Amino acid sequence: MSDAARSIPMATPRRAGSAMTWLWVLGLVLAIALPWCFYDFAKARHSGFMISMFSQAGMMIIFALSYNMLMGQAGLLSFCHAVFFGFGGYVVIHALTGASNGSFPIPMELMPLAGGLAGLILAIIFGYMATKQRATAFAMITLGIGELMATAALMFQHFFGGEGGITSDRMIDRSLFGLSYAQSIEVYYLIVFWTMVSVIGMYFLTQTPLGRMANACRDNFERAQFVGYDPKIVRFIQFALSGLFAGMGGALYAIAYEIVTFDSMAGPLSANALLMAYIGGTTVFGGPILGAVLITVLQSGVSLLSNSWLVYVGVLFITMVTFVPEGLAGIIMAHGPIRKAGKLGKLAVPYVRILVPGFILVLGFVALVELVSFQTIGAAQGKKLVLFGNPIDIASNIPWAVAIGGLIIGGIWLRFESIVFGRVWDEITAELKRAEART
Amino acid sequence: MEIILVSLLNGLVYGMLLFMLASGLTLIFSMMGVLNFAHASIYMIGAYLAFEVSRWFGFLPALILAPILCGAIGAAIEIWGLRRVHHNGHIAELLFTFGLVFIVQRGVQMIWGMLPMPYRVPSYLDFPLFTLYGANFPAYRGFMLLISAGMLLAIWLLLKKTRVGLIIQAALTHPNMVSSLGHNVPMVFTGVFAGGCGLAGLAGVIGGNYLTTESSMADAMGPIVFVVVVFGGLGSLAGCFIASIIMGMIQTFAVVFDYTIADMFSPLFKVPEMDTLLGEILTVPMSRIGPLLPYALMILILLVRPRGLLGTRDT
Amino acid sequence: MSGQAVSLCDVRKNFGATEIIRGVTLNIAQGERHAIIGPNGAGKTTLFNLISGRFPITSGEIALNDTRIDTMPPHQINRMGLSRSFQITSIFHKLTVFENLRCGLLWSMGYRYSFWSPLWRQKALNEKAEFLMEDLNLASRANTPAGLLSYAEQRALEIGMTIAGGASVILLDEPTAGMSNTETDYAMDLIRRVTQGKTLLMVEHDMKVVFDLADTVTVLVYGQVIASGPPVTVRASRAVQEAYLGALEE
């Protein structure tokens, strides 16, 4: 909604927009500075893990945003988005090999364009089929396409390399700036650059007649017909363009990992796009960015700590879907009017008050899950259960009692506090409404 | 001839297994519009519960208890989960079931461990029923056919002969109408979801020892069930049945008729042997792409007939 | 037939075995204000759906400015200069009022499926949308999502989107349904103002509106035209009174 508001220069003052602009600039600065926060001065080198994770986050941002071009902006539920991502990756892997042996002499910096083009072409082909239908029929066609392509990638060795995938070397010695791309930090900045370009590009698209009509077809495809538009063509172009960006994301994947396997085309990645976009918030342009970062951190970070991370992800999704359908960005946007009215301070104490029981509840839950999974799985793997820095003896009753107690007490307490919080929230919004009515 | 008859029988058994899973999803999907990705997870829970029950009380109690438990789980999911999510739209419901898939998978691993369960066909069903062209037809397969046919009959009777059935049938095709007629739609929804999960549970009981009871069994069954439901058409149990049988037959016969695209062209001209992508595509035998045919068929039917085989409304 | 804005020739429509439109022949001249009335279930909205291309016809011919349109999809008919409103408000609920109107304008201003021209730079487009908003008295609600408007405002927006594209033939399906008296007066005024010089075809239940706005009235009963002519004549017709007006005034 906010980006829609900003697109009407004469109707709204620019102030809201400029705050947004600053947020974007801040994001960019953060992206540039982030690797240096994890710089290991003792060994004078970067944290490869962190850079990998941030690089992954970068390509996932492109991927999730391009997915949201379908889901959030055009109301299309696709289950084959990874196909374009993966295909872009495969093409770039071949292009890298071609670039180093001279048959495809384009510099590294422009490789993402090759991936994007590949994604675009494939999306034109599949989009021609899928966009004939809408809603569930569209979703099911894409489900079929996704399955077909993932299996084809396993079956046809020449292009996809079967199970082992295709590898290449990114040190192709063709760069506009004379970079070798030996270090992942160089690749990271390449990713930051292309992520920025893609984000700007996709934002630009939302502000064009096509982008607007995609929204219109999402809200009411029949009405769109009666203002002269063919929703099928709107869907088709939107689908093709989202394939373009997904392909660019895939290209960055190929450059970062120098290998592309069928996994990058398969269902789980498509599902990931859906999760990232939804968790982040589909109604706000920047929402999927938050989702992409969060999910990447969960997958790469939390999975280091616990093999039960899938349970946490599952619980997170269920709570988000149940209680926060507008996603992370939706929540943040909900605070906008309160911030403008200068009443954010009033929420501080209620926030702290729900954070405490919330924390207890989560700790109880985490402890319980870890205890249970340790008992059946972890113990025999020779691990020692360490919860919150302390080794735990699972044979004794105390940790179990503490965990269950935390779960129950935290739950009841949180219920109580959330009612209190809701009251404060309602009061503030009611106040704002009254103030608005007066003006 | 021999191979065709045997394959027909095999295709029928497989189709019936698919139908057991898909019938529950057809009810849920057509009526509530919920893309229930957790349907196969319920099927897995059914298998694990059946193993646990049959260990203590025997197979027959499991056959009754496990589906009831699965139905209860389904009801709980609907009442405390889906109903709250419902007003956020179908994508929210879909994601909710996604979350469930993760939780169920790890949950099952946490409770029963990683190893497959020794859940076996009971000894009184473990004998050859008859011999066809020298190959035994196991009694358990006959039992599966019996159960699924019985299930088909029971659902049909329920839908055609009872008042509840009439409401459900009406809700399958015209969900909005039913609510405006003053029926308690949330109740009907809970009932249908529980019933669908119960059917999935039953499929788990039957399929768990026919196939293998392990924590990855849900993954393999997830998408194919959707294909059957969509291919058969929303709102049509008959369509779902026919689609299941078709899918069963296709997959069976794809293995038997082991041709490649190059073979098909061979009467016209000789396809040269090529070591390229095209050559690969032309020489993939049918049996290798057999499991993909359902997806291809689904895409085709959706392109020309978006309501599916016997569907009453567009997908 | 030439010179007619819209002409229908023996148009029929079946839904399954039942025939809803049973041979309608109707000619609407350029610039005419034509109202279609009839009891519930007479097929008025269905007739609109056939003309605007929402449903395919079973047999017969429909022409717009002497070009056959009965096989065209709705968006093509719209591009040829026929625009319609809906009985049940049909707008883009999540888009703002301003965006809704802009969407109504886009095709007619030649933007097509452009994904290279940013909307904020299109001065003519935005000015026209602003102007339209003033005209509809919705300027104060410019940034409100259409779904949050009041009913009357939504109806006004619906009319605004219908006329935004500059179509020469406007079909309005019960534009004043569910409105209070003052709202109806306002809506009539609005319709009269924005459809000046255009051909207007409307379905209406409110006889006050019909006799106030229309030059010609056609009465449709059970899918057939039983009378057509100037309001005074139609009002006087006995057949109409029996079939329709009598029943209505009970």
Next chain:
Amino acid sequence: MVRRLLSITTLALAASLGAACLGPAQAAEDTIKIGYVDPLSGAFAQQGDASLKHFAYLFERINAEGGALGKKFEIVPYDSKLQPAEALIALKSITDQNIPFIMHCAGSNVAAALIDGVSKHNARNPNNRVIYLNCGALASDLTNDQCDFWHFRFDANTGMRAETLVRSLPKTLQSVYLINQDYLFGQTLQKETKLYLAKLRPDIKIVGEELIPLGRVKDFSPYISKVKASGAQAMITGNWGPDLNLMMKTSVEAGLDLSYYTYLAHVVGGATSVGAMGENRLFTVTEFHPNVPSEQKSAAGEEFVAKWRASHDFDLFQMNNYALLKMLASAINKAGSTDAYKVALALEGQTVKDPMGHDYIMRKEDHQMLEPLYAAQFVKDVKYDSEKTGFGWKTVTAVEAADLAQPTTCKMKRPAS
């Protein structure tokens, strides 16, 4: 509504914080760490789980034997989710901590990615190099055309297994049917089996061959009808998991009188799911099984197995990984440090012995370990049964490491320093 959503968001935030508090045990610095990457979550978690359980036991053993350089070994597990990208991220994490060893067992796709990733990493970061210890990705290409100096495979490849299997086939056998899964490992096995059949047993006729889609076939009856029609006496298959179990079940139930020569029936869960129907019919090729020591009358071996069985309800079979740790320990001792390059050189040509006294040799030219293999039959009367089924493995044919020294096509590029 709003109140709920906000409270739950904080909950979600707290969740990530809470999870952050969970950490792997911070052990003392004076251990030799080995990064271990395998699927530990998701549908394939049982593979990683089984290996981890083996390693828990083997690490304890090797540490009791003195570790290396007076330090103990420590395993640092990472979840690969069976995805190459995740494995490569784990590799970064491992090199960040200056851990010089990355170990990985499951999935030849991940292995191919890791060989490539490790090789590039070492070329680009010459002062922070790692050795890739492959403990179970078997596709023979990995030590042939794809071989790499930094990759050491501590398990018999598909070619060696195929040769062992073919050697164990009884003289009376005349016709076989090959069924394998349609992915890198299965395809390789199919190829190698055919190769060694032609080479060692030209009298055996291959009456049919089939590649089945991995994990997707729910009904094997059509395949079984084909097998029956072909008149085969035995089936040779590299299938594992449900693909093996279902295929056997369908075949046995259909009353086919076949022998099943498999490559992976011995792995965790195999015995449980096959059960009684495998009696006498099922054969496997394994690096070890619990009855090897008693068959060879080795007291040390007996002790090795008995201790495992006291605390595990599935079979110990990864003896190769014991050899892995032993070789690594002695190579580190020989090199005098954990520097990847020095250890890699020291590993080449290493020979160690298992508790029964068999040799394990790390071949220099392709970094493929030669190990003894056992072809075994699933029978009732054995000392140790598998997974409490009442059935266990009995050796049919044992092949020593030296006998399996198959030629390699590897042309290894060796770094100068």
